[in-house]
Amino acid sequence: MGDFPRGLVDLGAVAKSVSHYYSDFRRAANAEGKVEGKAESVVMVLEARGVALRADERERILACTDRERLDVWLRRSVRVESAAELSG
Secondary structure (H helix, E strand, C coil), X not given: CCCCCCCCCCXXXXXXXXXXXXXXXXXXXXXXXXXXXXXXXXXXXXXXXCCCCCHHXXXXXXXXXXXXXXXXXXXHHCCCXXXXXXXX
C-alpha cells in the first residue's frame, strides 16, 4: 500500500473506496425520504381540507412507495371529497 509501513492502512484510500457505496446509500435514502414526504403531504392536504381518512386509508397512502402514483394522489388530494376518489 504505497509508502505506508507494513501493517498500517492508508485511511484516505479506504475512504475513497467506500465513498462510492456511501454515495449510493445516500442517494437511495434521499429518494426514500422524498417518497415518504409525498405520502405525508397527501395525508396532510386531505386532513387540511377536512377529508376524513380511515386508518386503513391512511396506512395505504403512507405505505405507498410508487412516486408516480403519489404524484397523482397529491394532485387529486386538493379536489377529492373522499380518500376513495384518489384512485379514481
